[in-house]
Amino acid sequence: MQQGTAPCAEDNGRDSKPIAVAAYMRVSTAEQRGKYGIPAQADAIEAFLGKRPTWRLVGSWVDPGESGSTDSRPGLDELLVEISAGRADTVVVHSLDRLGRTEAAIWRCIWQIQDAGAEIDCCNQVLGEPGLDKWLTIDRLAQTVEADYQRIVARTQAGRQLKAVDGGWPGGPAPYGYRIRGKGAFGSILEVDPAEAAVVRLLADLVIEGDRTVTGIAEELNRRGILTRSGKRWTATNLHRRLKSAAFLGEAVFRRSDQQWGGHCTRLDGSGRPLHGDSVAIPLPPILPADQTRAVRQALAEFARPRRIPVGEYPLTGRIHGPCGRPYVGCFRSGDGVRTYRCSGWQAAVSCGCVFLRAEHVEELVTRHVNALLASMPPHNRPMLSVSSEAQTRLIQHAERLGSLKRLVAQCAEELDGFRRQDPHSRVVAAALRQLEADKRALERVLVHAQDWLAELEARVGRDARLTAVLGAAAPDSQVLPPSEQRRLIEQLNVRVDITDPEFRYREGTKCLTIQWHEHTGAPVPPEPTDRLWARIDELLRSRYRPHHFRSPLDLRAALTGMLHRLRTGILWRDLPERFGDFRKVRLRQRTWLADGVWEEIVEILGEEGEGTPVLSHGTAPELSIRSGPVTDAQPAVSFGARVVNPVRIS
Ligand SMILES: [Zn+2]
Incomplete structure (x- = not known):
């Protein structure tokens, strides 16, 4: 086993042919200025590249790093896409702590870069050539980064604790008041x-x-x-x-x-x-x-407050737009437990007044749209299939890495055994034993991180497999996917829902009993009475009611026509046209007839001549337009092909 032979970066073999270099920088708000500011990192990388004539900078990617272990790194994500496309061979960072603040975060970052197809290099730390030495060097440096970070955290936290115990203010903004x-x-x-x-x-x-x-x-x-x-x-x-x-x-x-x-x-x-x-x-x-x-x-x-539901349970959050143009967000109505989407403008200084949508209803329409859209595409053109095969490739790559790590550990153990059989009093043997034991411990540490990462990649592939199964089917049914997966699919297809009827308003209150009766029995709203049928209805009414029922100035035939008109058009009682009579009186008759079972008989009589129409109920939703695919306006565009051009982020 070779020791201490880390080659000098200047004379390594990769210098002979041109190398496309991507610079990756990360900076936290606390580090904006000084040695970790972006200009300082860029200068160091430039100087580093100056010594390597065949290295060519293809671009720089920057992430604001609130914390080194955070998962959200748009800059890195974009960079990985570039590497996968073959546009960068090596990623150069100022120092290893730019990749993360913990060992696990640093390793994951390096493995993601390597699996996309690039190597990693540091300006101020020689990592050596790929292989055992690089493993060990990175492990040593990563340990130092994490230890430094923990020290900083402990120092700040200890100081704040001391102040708080002392009755002082430990920092942060003062409470209100x-x-x-x-x-x-x-x-x-x-x-x-x-x-x-x-x-x-x-x-x-x-x-x-x-x-x-x-x-x-x-x-x-x-x-x-x-x-x-x-x-x-x-x-x-x-x-x-x-x-x-x-x-x-x-x-x-x-x-x-x-x-x-x-x-x-x-x-x-x-x-x-x-x-x-x-x-x-x-x-x-x-x-x-x-x-x-x-x-x-x-x-x-x-005070009761509506329960907040994670965004994943509302796959259409950010995808629906009301008349005011703002996006709709998922909203759980704690009063009656109804899932809704409502316009993000309703809480604005002047509420935009956009109507809410029932989540079940709009989600079902979108699912139908998505299913039809997928079915219309040849399977190889359907989105996400390529994404999932990529995750599969990453998993295989990392499994191979894990295998080689295990082999290295086994090799180390074997060499240790060999030395242990030799003269225990020899200084050379003792030194070699110490070194090998240290190497083995280091490799085992890396192995633990690698196993964690493998488990995470496996979980991702598992999620993707479900998606692949749905997308590969002849008649895809996205309904079976969990909301978070539906959301990914909806984003990939760039589905957009617009409310096309800006005047739409829900009817107030609960459904009236007549509408409930029609919905319950499934009886359609019959056509208007002909003279012949009206004569029969008049006869029916006179057989059931005392004379005072007919003494009101209300024209009962007009009133009946009005009742049918309301049921067919879904208008409010107060919007009933005057030709049908005073809506309050018409409404009263409607209730009486229903309660006495007369309404049922009237509907039966009227049903003898002509087809009825379905009742228009209070639950009726506004008209929606559902579109998908690349759009030309300011919306982020997503291609249907292999690669996401501009992934949509909704936070
Ligand atoms: Zn609105």
């Missing part, structure tokens, strides 16, 4: 902010009054010209956040396990306890008197 005194200094504490405290008192009054919803209270604050701390209008969302915070009631809890602190989650260990220190309650100078605080607590417990 308070401001920080001595900002930045170690002894910084919170004090009441008079202007915000006045709003807190008003909020307490509004909450205790109890006759408003969260949205209603937000509207009241807006009506009084009160803005949020950042100068925005109040919404149910930002107000709810304020009300939920314990600080509102005079107590801030640092490292609350169920809540965020200044936009960051408290990291929890396996048992759900905060990872970096215990929760600490920081007493705040009270804004409200104790009895009012109790009353607010009680009133807040009364």
Whole structure:
């Protein structure tokens, strides 16, 4: 086993033919300036390439990195597509920590790059040629990166903990109603902010009054010209956040396990306890008197808030557009448990007034559209099939890598055995043993990361397999896919739903009993009475009702025609044309006839002459237009072919 022979990057064999190089950079907000800023990284990469005449820079890809382990890296994703297309042979980064802050994140990033078809190089760290040495070098460097990162985290967290225990303010924005005194200094504490405290008192009054919803209270604050701390209008969302915070009631809890602190989650260990220190309650100078605080607590417990459903359960979120042009989002109506889509503009300062859609209804229409569209395509042209075969390829590649890693570990173990049989007092043997043991441990560490990654790739392929089965069928039925997969398919096909009837309005209230009766019995709305049939109906009515039923100025034949008109057209009672009579009186007769069973007989008589029409019920939805495929307007375009040109991201 060769040791310490990492070749110098300058004279390696790859220099002989031109190499297409892609620069990858990542920067977090805290690192914007200084040695990790984008210009500094770019300069270092340029200098690195300057020493390699045959290396040609084809482009730079940048990700803003909130945290090195985050999964969302649009820059890297784009770069991987470029590599797969054969446009880059090597990815150069400033240093390994640009790929991730943990060992696992760094390895995954490297393997993704390698499996797409490129090698990885670092400006300030020699990684060596592919093979055992590179494995070991990366493992050593990755360990250092993770250790450094953990040290930084521990240092910041320990400092914040100490401040919090001391009754000081551990950092982050002050809770609403308070401001920080001595900002930045170690002894910084919170004090009441008079202007915000006045709003807190008003909020307490509004909450205790109890006759408003969260949205209603937000509207009241807006009506009084009160803005949020950042100068925005109040919404149910930002107000709810304020009300939920314990600080509102005079107590801030640092490292609350169920809540965020200044936009960051408290990291929890396996048992759900905060990872970096215990929760600490920081007493705040009270804004409200104790009895009012109790009353607010009680009133807040009364507020029910619609349950938020993850976006995956609403495959059409962002795909539906109402008359106002804004996208619709999935929304669970907690009152009656109905899944709906509603326009994102309904919460705007001036609500756009777009109608909501029942999720079941629109999803069924889209599924039918998607199925028909897929069936019309030859199977090899259907989207996602290529995507899934790509995932399969990645899995096989990584399984091979795992195999070679295992072989290396076995080889190491074998060599160890060999040395152990030799003279244990020899210094050379002892040194070799130490080195081999260290190598074996390093490889085993990498092996663990590789196994985790394999499990994840397998899960992906499993998901894709379901999709492949559906898409490969002669008559594809996307209905069987889980919502998240339907969503991927809908995005690939670039399905777009538009509400084409801007005037559409749902009818108020619950369905009237007559409509319910028609829906229940399936009886169509009969044609209008002819003279002959009207004579029979008149006879029927006179046999059932006393004379006063006929003494009203209401023309009963016109009224009956009006009732049928309403059932056929779905108009509201109050919109009933005057020629049928006063709608209140017509409505009263309609109810009486139905309740007495006379309506059934009338429908039967009228049904003798001519076909009926189905009743138009309250549940009727607005007219929708469903389109798919590349579109020419500002929408992101997606090709049907092998590769996604511009994947749609909806956050
Ligand atoms: Zn709207």
